[in-house]
Structures are given as C-alpha cells and as structure tokens.
Amino acid sequence: MSRSRSSHGFAILADFVSLFAGRVGGILVTLFFIPQYNRLLGADAFGAIAVVLSLQAFFLMSDLGLATLISRDTAVARDNPAALAAVAWTRRRAEVILAVLALGVLAVAISLPLAGAPVPWSLTAGVNAGLIAILMVLLVGTNIVQLSLNALGLYRAGAGISVAGALARGAATVIVLRSMPSFSALLQVQVAMATVHFVLARWVLERGCAASTDGERLLNLPEMMRLMRRCTPLVLYTLGGAAAVNLDKSIVSAFISLKIAGTYFLATTYALVPVGILSGPINSYFAPRVAHARHAGDSVREYRLALTFQLVLMCIVVGPSLSLAFQMSDWLMLWLHDAAQVNRIMIIAPILLAGGALSATGYYPTTYLIAAEDNGYLARLSIVAAIGVLIATPFFAAHHDLVGVAWSYCAFYAAGFVGLWLRLASRIGWGAMARFLAIAYLMPMLVITLAYLSLHAVAAAFAVPAPLALLGPMAVASAVGMLACAAVFLRERNRPGWAAQKEIP
Structure with a gap:
C-alpha cells in the first residue's frame, strides 16, 4: 500500500x-x-x-x-x-x-x-x-x-x-x-x-x-x-x-507610432508574461480538478483544492514579482542588452507589473465561477472593465501619454480582481471568504514579502554577485512561503466545503 x-x-x-x-x-x-x-x-x-x-x-x-x-x-x-x-x-x-x-x-x-x-x-x-x-x-x-x-x-x-x-x-x-x-x-x-x-x-x-x-x-x-x-x-x-x-499595442501604434508600439510591447511582455507563465500552469492543473470535484459534489475535496490552488499560486507568483520589480534594471539588461531601451521600458513597466501580479494571484475566483457555470457574471464584468480601459487607452494614447495608458491597464486588472472576489464572496459567504483570504492570500503574501525584502537588503549590503543576487532572494523567499503555506494547508485541509462553511459562525 x-x-x-x-x-x-x-x-x-x-x-x-x-x-x-x-x-x-x-x-x-x-x-x-x-x-x-x-x-x-x-x-x-x-x-x-x-x-x-x-x-x-x-x-x-x-x-x-x-x-x-x-x-x-x-x-x-x-x-x-x-x-x-x-x-x-x-x-x-x-x-x-x-x-x-x-x-x-x-x-x-x-x-x-x-x-x-x-x-x-x-x-x-x-x-x-x-x-x-x-x-x-x-x-x-x-x-x-x-x-x-x-x-x-x-x-x-x-x-x-x-x-x-x-x-x-x-x-x-x-x-x-x-x-x-x-x-x-x-x-x-x-x-x-x-x-x-x-x-x-x-x-x-x-x-x-x-x-x-x-x-x-x-x-x-x-x-x-x-x-x-x-x-x-x-x-x-x-x-x-x-x-x-x-488591443493596447494596436492603439498605441495607431495614435503614436509603430516604433513606440514595439517598446510598449516589450514593456508589457516583461511585466505580464513572466508572471503569467508562472500562474498559468497552476490554473491549467487545478481548473479541471475543481470542475470535476464540484460536478461530483465532493465539497471537502473542492475546498482542499481551492486551498491548495491559492496557496501554491501565491508561492509561485509573489517572489518572482518582487524580484522583477526591485531588480528591474538588471533583469531587463540581461534580456535586451540595450541600455537606452531599458530606460524607456522602466518608465511604464512597474505600473504594468503591479496590475499583472494582482491579476495573476486571482485565478481561483474565475476557476470557481466557470466550474459553477456563472458565465453571465463573468461576461458582464469583462465587458464593463473592457469598455472602461478601451475608452481610457485611446484618450491617453492620443495625448502620447504612455504612463496614462499603463495606469489604465493597472486599473483594469485591479477592477477585475475585485469584481471576481466579490462575486465569489456572494456565493460562498462573506465569512468564509474573509477567512480564506486571510489564510490563503494575505498570510503567504506577507511572509514572502518580508523574507524577500530582508534577503534583498542583505544581498545589496554585501555586494553579492549578480546571478545569486537576482535568483537567491526570490528563491529563498518563495521556499519560506511554501513552508508557511504547508503549515496552513495541514491545519485547514479537512474543513467542510463552501456551502457548509456559510453556516459556520
């Protein structure tokens, strides 16, 4: 056995x-x-x-x-x-x-x-x-x-x-x-x-x-x-x-120039793709399992999957996001080898990175709502947020304001993040939602952030060589977060499903 x-x-x-x-x-x-x-x-x-x-x-x-x-x-x-x-x-x-x-x-x-x-x-x-x-x-x-x-x-x-x-x-x-x-x-x-x-x-x-x-x-x-x-x-x-x-790149190319659109594309690729490739596989792995558990009516397994999904997502996304933000110049030079282009990208990449990291840690509500076939709400939220950003982006692009374009997209990601979690809370109960966010979102985020900032400060103070300075704080902070998340999972894994938790005081 x-x-x-x-x-x-x-x-x-x-x-x-x-x-x-x-x-x-x-x-x-x-x-x-x-x-x-x-x-x-x-x-x-x-x-x-x-x-x-x-x-x-x-x-x-x-x-x-x-x-x-x-x-x-x-x-x-x-x-x-x-x-x-x-x-x-x-x-x-x-x-x-x-x-x-x-x-x-x-x-x-x-x-x-x-x-x-x-x-x-x-x-x-x-x-x-x-x-x-x-x-x-x-x-x-x-x-x-x-x-x-x-x-x-x-x-x-x-x-x-x-x-x-x-x-x-x-x-x-x-x-x-x-x-x-x-x-x-x-x-x-x-x-x-x-x-x-x-x-x-x-x-x-x-x-x-x-x-x-x-x-x-x-x-x-x-x-x-x-x-x-x-x-x-x-x-x-x-x-x-x-x-x-x-469509932001097409809008930028139409209102400014193809050359600036290329720079903007590199900025969004740096800010969004690395975080996306870390969170995307997590979603691909857990989404079918959440759908299957919900369809089978296995509430305990569904909650256990939700807890694992969110904790793993935080451990995978937060550390690399902090590294990409605090060591942006080093990462960009390693990728592009062009100081002038790096300087242009660094003006807007931090704003896009903040929005992308927020979005990447919010996959679970989308997975739950799709499994629950709440597609109508997803459609309405998507349309409202899209209309807002597609009005703001041409306005800022027409004024050649790339920073404004970047903030428009940061607001778009934030609005989607909030809208998804609010909808999830309305379905599973506000008390269950508050508890879940506290143990599966805020706790790992705080643990990983404090560990990363401490290690980054030590690496800077002792002039640690570049490869270790880039990868060390990120890897160790993520590992510390995984240990904390493992402790949370072992403590919480046998709680009842969402429907039962709504009745727990």
Missing part, C-alpha cells in the same frame, strides 16, 4: 512538473526569440510584428469561448467514455467553425484587391491578412487541443508537444529571417510550422480520447448552433478581456 501511495504521489508530482515545464518552456522559448526578431527586422518592422503578436494573444484569449468550454467538458467527462466521445465531436465541430472563419477572412482579403475595389491595401497585404487569420485559427485550435490534453491528464505528452512546437516555430522563423528579413516571410514560416504543431497535437489527443469517429455527422448544423449558444456568455467574457488586454 505504501508503495502504491508513493507511486501515485510521484505520478502527481511528475504530471504537475510536466505541465509547468510545458507552459513555462513554451513561453520562455518565445521570450528568447523576441529580441532576435527585434534585431533582425529593425524597430519599425518589429512594431508591426508586435501588433501581430498582440493580435495572436487576443485570439488565443478570445476564442469564442471554445477552449474554456471544451476543456471543462473534457474534465467532467474524462471517466465516461460515452460522454468523452460526445465532447470529441463537439471539439471537431469547433474546429470546423474556426476553419470557416479563417477561410472567410482569407477570401475577403484576397478578393477585394483582385476585384479592383478601392481598398487601402495591395494583393500582398491581402495575402498577409489572410495568413494572419489562418495563423490565429491554427494557434487557437492548438490551444484547445493542449487544454483538452491537460483535462484528460495527459500532461507529459502536452508539455512535450508545447515546448517542441514553440521551439521549432521560433527557430525556423529566425533561420528564415536571417536570409529573408521581411514581414511576409515571417508570416509564411509561422503558418507552416503552426500547421505541423496543430496536426501533431491533434493526433495525440485523438489517440488519448479513443473516441469513436463513426455514427455522427461532422457538419451537423443543429449541434453547431447549440455549441454557439453555449459559448455566447463565454464569448462576451473572453472577448472583453482579450480586447482590453491585447
């Missing part, structure tokens, strides 16, 4: 590490290649690439709600072969919907210049627009597949495919740009490599599902319409958040 438990524990740890390595590895590969794109294409051309990359992130978030819906359904159905087969057909129909959208954009983008219509782009620009649409759909499809692999528990396969795909796409792009440094060449190689990535990931998922391909029609219009109706609240939720988070 002890051997079985040990083996099971090792498997859980291996799955978690695989998921984390896959997400972090894939995005770190992207971070490695971004400065090379900047050097190979120049500041102005890189501004156009920055806009494309921000659109890529926009469509990955705003995917008609398909990734969220299908991964949730997969998590719920993972122990039921018949239900899993139904989810597989839903995913295949979603792929058809995405393909139709991409082909429609491609047809319009190419046909208008060919027809001689008075449009402000040439055939080359039309082809590029079509390639961008195809690239976005391929990336969205791959993201749906990757989340479905995670929902099935196939973390190691998903991680390997994710890292290999990102590495192959980035390396191939750099090789092509060295001989043909153009925007069109970048799009072509990106589309080719993204196609290979999608086909491979989809093949692995189909084998993992072992779902039947017989007995149903793929082009089933009533089922497709039913899928779109289910997605409607999630479309509004993801569309609002995606527009707010990713």
Whole structure:
C-alpha cells in the first residue's frame, strides 16, 4: 500500500512538473526569440510584428469561448467514455467553425484587391491578412487541443508537444529571417510550422480520447448552433478581456507610432508574461480538478483544492514579482542588452507589473465561477472593465501619454480582481471568504514579502554577485512561503466545503 501511495504521489508530482515545464518552456522559448526578431527586422518592422503578436494573444484569449468550454467538458467527462466521445465531436465541430472563419477572412482579403475595389491595401497585404487569420485559427485550435490534453491528464505528452512546437516555430522563423528579413516571410514560416504543431497535437489527443469517429455527422448544423449558444456568455467574457488586454499595442501604434508600439510591447511582455507563465500552469492543473470535484459534489475535496490552488499560486507568483520589480534594471539588461531601451521600458513597466501580479494571484475566483457555470457574471464584468480601459487607452494614447495608458491597464486588472472576489464572496459567504483570504492570500503574501525584502537588503549590503543576487532572494523567499503555506494547508485541509462553511459562525 505504501508503495502504491508513493507511486501515485510521484505520478502527481511528475504530471504537475510536466505541465509547468510545458507552459513555462513554451513561453520562455518565445521570450528568447523576441529580441532576435527585434534585431533582425529593425524597430519599425518589429512594431508591426508586435501588433501581430498582440493580435495572436487576443485570439488565443478570445476564442469564442471554445477552449474554456471544451476543456471543462473534457474534465467532467474524462471517466465516461460515452460522454468523452460526445465532447470529441463537439471539439471537431469547433474546429470546423474556426476553419470557416479563417477561410472567410482569407477570401475577403484576397478578393477585394483582385476585384479592383478601392481598398487601402495591395494583393500582398491581402495575402498577409489572410495568413494572419489562418495563423490565429491554427494557434487557437492548438490551444484547445493542449487544454483538452491537460483535462484528460495527459500532461507529459502536452508539455512535450508545447515546448517542441514553440521551439521549432521560433527557430525556423529566425533561420528564415536571417536570409529573408521581411514581414511576409515571417508570416509564411509561422503558418507552416503552426500547421505541423496543430496536426501533431491533434493526433495525440485523438489517440488519448479513443473516441469513436463513426455514427455522427461532422457538419451537423443543429449541434453547431447549440455549441454557439453555449459559448455566447463565454464569448462576451473572453472577448472583453482579450480586447482590453491585447488591443493596447494596436492603439498605441495607431495614435503614436509603430516604433513606440514595439517598446510598449516589450514593456508589457516583461511585466505580464513572466508572471503569467508562472500562474498559468497552476490554473491549467487545478481548473479541471475543481470542475470535476464540484460536478461530483465532493465539497471537502473542492475546498482542499481551492486551498491548495491559492496557496501554491501565491508561492509561485509573489517572489518572482518582487524580484522583477526591485531588480528591474538588471533583469531587463540581461534580456535586451540595450541600455537606452531599458530606460524607456522602466518608465511604464512597474505600473504594468503591479496590475499583472494582482491579476495573476486571482485565478481561483474565475476557476470557481466557470466550474459553477456563472458565465453571465463573468461576461458582464469583462465587458464593463473592457469598455472602461478601451475608452481610457485611446484618450491617453492620443495625448502620447504612455504612463496614462499603463495606469489604465493597472486599473483594469485591479477592477477585475475585485469584481471576481466579490462575486465569489456572494456565493460562498462573506465569512468564509474573509477567512480564506486571510489564510490563503494575505498570510503567504506577507511572509514572502518580508523574507524577500530582508534577503534583498542583505544581498545589496554585501555586494553579492549578480546571478545569486537576482535568483537567491526570490528563491529563498518563495521556499519560506511554501513552508508557511504547508503549515496552513495541514491545519485547514479537512474543513467542510463552501456551502457548509456559510453556516459556520
């Protein structure tokens, strides 16, 4: 029995590490290649690439709600072969919907210049627009597949495919740009490599599902319409958040310049991506489990997952966020090797980092509300916050005020954070919420912050060498936080679920 438990524990740890390595590895590969794109294409051309990359992130978030819906359904159905087969057909129909959208954009983008219509782009620009649409759909499809692999528990396969795909796409792009440094060449190689990535990931998922391909029609219009109706609240939720988070680069490029948009893109990448790659895998690991526990009615397990989720999230996010804030100059020079660009980025990056760190520590309320199918509230919150930031951003951009743009986004993240926790409190009870925030949010944040600031001061006083000075305080503070969080978890793990806690005085 002890051997079985040990083996099971090792498997859980291996799955978690695989998921984390896959997400972090894939995005770190992207971070490695971004400065090379900047050097190979120049500041102005890189501004156009920055806009494309921000659109890529926009469509990955705003995917008609398909990734969220299908991964949730997969998590719920993972122990039921018949239900899993139904989810597989839903995913295949979603792929058809995405393909139709991409082909429609491609047809319009190419046909208008060919027809001689008075449009402000040439055939080359039309082809590029079509390639961008195809690239976005391929990336969205791959993201749906990757989340479905995670929902099935196939973390190691998903991680390997994710890292290999990102590495192959980035390396191939750099090789092509060295001989043909153009925007069109970048799009072509990106589309080719993204196609290979999608086909491979989809093949692995189909084998993992072992779902039947017989007995149903793929082009089933009533089922497709039913899928779109289910997605409607999630479309509004993801569309609002995606527009707010990713259209800022396009707005900056329109009101200021592509060159400034490139600088702003680097600032947001520094401030948001490192924290995102730390919190994202945690969410991907726990979200299916929370949905499954809630669907099964296991309230004790649901609370235990909530506690673990939030405590791990704090340990993973707070220490690195403090390091990125207090040692910003060193990190940026290590990444970009350009003092002038670093100085420009440091004006706005701290503001964005504060908002991003706040958002990254608030994943659990979103996970709970999606598991509870409270999609209407998520849609309303997303739309209101998005409208606010999309009004403020053009105003500040029109006045060439990047600091104002950054504060707009910090306020956007803060509003989403507060709105999500308030909604969670209204569902589980204010007393339960206050207790949960005290033990799973404030306590680890205070412990990690005090440990980091103390170690950072010691490193500065004794002139500790750069690598150790950057990594040491962050790593030790996070480890201290993990010990404190472990003590909290052991004390709190057997409390009843949220519904029962509402009645506890």
